[in-house]
Amino acid sequence: MVMFISDTHLPQLLPAKAYSDEGWYKLECEKVFRDAWWAVAFSVELQNDGDFLTVELPCGPVVLWQRDGDIRAFLNVCAHRLSRLTSKAKGCCKTLVCEYHGWEYSPLGKTQRIPDAPSFRPLEKDGLGLRQLCVEVVGGIVFVSQSKDAGSVHAHLGQEETNRLCHRDRYPGKVIHRADLDVPVNWKILVENNLESYHVGFVHRATLGGIPDDNLCTHKIIPNGSMFFGPGAIDIVSAAGRQIAKKTHGDEEDRYIHGISYPAFMWTPESLWTSFQTVIPTGPNSCRIIWRILAPQSDRRRRLLNFLARSIAKAQASFWRRVVNEDVEFLPSVQVGVESQIQPGEGLISRREERIFHFQKWLVDRIGYVKTNDFVGSV
Numbered sequence: 001m002v003m004f005i006s007d008t009h010l011p012q013l014l015p016a017k018a019y020s021d022e023g024w025y026k027l028e029c030e031k032v033f034r035d036a037w038w039a040v041a042f043s044v045e046l047q048n049d050g051d052f053l054t055v056e057l058p059c060g061p062v063v064l065w066q067r068d069g070d071i072r073a074f075l076n077v078c079a080h081r082l083s084r085l086t087s088k089a090k091g092c093c094k095t096l097v098c099e100y101h102g103w104e105y106s107p108l109g110k111t112q113r114i115p116d117a118p119s120f121r122p123l124e125k126d127g128l129g130l131r132q133l134c135v136e137v138v139g140g141i142v143f144v145s146q147s148k149d150a151g152s153v154h155a156h157l158g159q160e161e162t163n164r165l166c167h168r169d170r171y172p173g174k175v176i177h178r179a180d181l182d183v184p185v186n187w188k189i190l191v192e193n194n195l196e197s198y199h200v201g202f203v204h205r206a207t208l209g210g211i212p213d214d215n216l217c218t219h220k221i222i223p224n225g226s227m228f229f230g231p232g233a234i235d236i237v238s239a240a241g242r243q244i245a246k247k248t249h250g251d252e253e254d255r256y257i258h259g260i261s262y263p264a265f266m267w268t269p270e271s272l273w274t275s276f277q278t279v280i281p282t283g284p285n286s287c288r289i290i291w292r293i294l295a296p297q298s299d300r301r302r303r304l305l306n307f308l309a310r311s312i313a314k315a316q317a318s319f320w321r322r323v324v325n326e327d328v329e330f331l332p333s334v335q336v337g338v339e340s341q342i343q344p345g346e347g348l349i350s351r352r353e354e355r356i357f358h359f360q361k362w363l364v365d366r367i368g369y370v371k372t373n374d375f376v377g378s379v
Contacts, residue, residue, distance in 0.1 A: 003214045004351040005221060012347035013360040013371060019186040019338040025284040027367050032263055033058040035150045037136070037143040039265045039278045040064065042175055042294050044140065045090075046071055053090040056288065058281050059146040061085075062133060065096065067107035073135045073144045074109050079128035096130070105130050139165035140173070140294065141267075141276060156224050157261050164257070164269060176273065176310070177293035177317045183328055185335040187279045187287035188363075191264050193327055193334075194277075195226065195355035203330050207323050211352075219355060224362070226355040230256040260355075262362050272296075272313040275320070285335055291324070293317045 018024045040055045046066035054063050054076055061076035061084055076085045078098040085098050085105075095112055096105040104113040109130035114120060134145040136153045139162075143153045154162050183190060193199065201211040212230050220227040260266045264279040278290040295313040349357045364371075 003217045003219060004354060005219055006351045006354045006357075009351060010349040010354060010357040012349055013357065013364055014188070014369075015346075015371070016338045016340075016343055018369075019189060019335070020285050022284050024367075025281070028281070028363075029058055031367050032363065033281065035145065035147045036263050037145045037150055037153050037156060037261075037265070038280065039141050039143050039267075039276050040290055041142045042140055042173070042292055043071065043137050043142055044173060044294065045175060045178075045292075046142070048092060050092040050094055051090070052086075052093065052096070054086060054088065055144075055290065056280065056282065057144065057146070059133075062144060063096065064135075064142060064144070065107070070107075071135055071137065071142060072107070072109070073133040074105075075131040075133065077131070078103055079111065079130060080114075085130075138162060139167075139274075141165070143265075158222055158224070161222060161225070161227075161259060161261070164259070165267060167269060173274075173294045173296040174310075175292055176295045176314055177275075177291070177321070179289070179291045179321075181289040181291065181324075181328060182282070182286070183289060183331065184286055185331045186285050186338070187264060187281040189331055189334050189338070190279050190287055190289065190327075191260070191266075192356045192359065193331060194258070194266055195228075195260065195359055196350075196353040197228070197230075198350060198352045203326050204323055207319065207326060221355075221358050225259060225261040226358055227260075228256075228258040228355065230258075260359070262359065270316065272309050273317065275317075285339070289324075289328075293320075 038055075038057055040057075040062075041053060041064060045051070045053060046064060049067060049069075050065075052063055052065040054061060056062070059075070062073055063076040063085060064071060064073050066072075074085075074096075077083070078085050078100060080098065080101055080103050083098060083100040085096060087099060097103070098105075102113075102115045103111060106112045109132050111128050134148060134150060136143045138153045138157070150156075157165065197212050197217070200208050217228065217230045220229070256268070256270070258266065258268050264281075265276065266278070267274065267276040273293050273295045275291070275293045280288045280290060282288055293313075295310050
């Protein structure tokens, strides 16, 4: 097995200012985020009729709402005075009601009731409505885009990775971990950290140990993302989990897999659980991680195996929370470095970090950036 695709080290394509500059961030909002698909939840989080949850995306606040089996997404902004519609993180309701003046909206986002409606004459109550966004559910994961030009999630992922993501969608499941983490770093710093194993032996010495063995790992580059494949069982707990997965789900996959779909959707289809993280940009030097872990469940009659599977999945989830916390605690020091007024150089990307190079190449191609000695915008 050959881990590296590149024969040599690679250049850093992004300037330091790309990680803090307001002008660069505005370019990303226009040319990258607008047509992006953002993974925001598992569909089982919206299982009951009327369930809703809210998220913050680069386009603004969004509410996801399940009615009659359909999941729809709306801008979480009232059509009346443009106030935030609901401040609740989640809930269940038959109509969406604005907390400011009580305007009510139907499952289709149409204005259903206006308090003191005569004062708005001659406006008809369905003359205004909520701004609807695009929604797709792939592999039990709910994706949202503000743009009708985004294409399909399937097309963006590619057939092979769509199949991989959908592998466990045949089984019901339960979300065993959900977290929304605010991190004071540019979104690309967090994404790039997830695309290399070079830091593992230092930042994650207490959890993951040393740098992965080159002979046991490999990289794969796909049009809109990349994959990392590594050893499946890193300890006795994960080894036991894979044996149980074969009995409960018929899962024969025996590798650790980490995938990214650009710009910022990352997933890991482990033996007993599926995890995804979406890095949501919230400013030039801040972002939020939406992190969910779902444990699938097979035949309800196999109660003992299901109990063991959930127990091991929770133990593994607890372990990965420690790993993520190590990154979250360390990465602000990277933000300090890229914001320094002077730099020791332009930076360098090793073969072990080659997934970062391909991510940066994808990004600059969309922005139209040409590297010079000075910061240059689009061309």
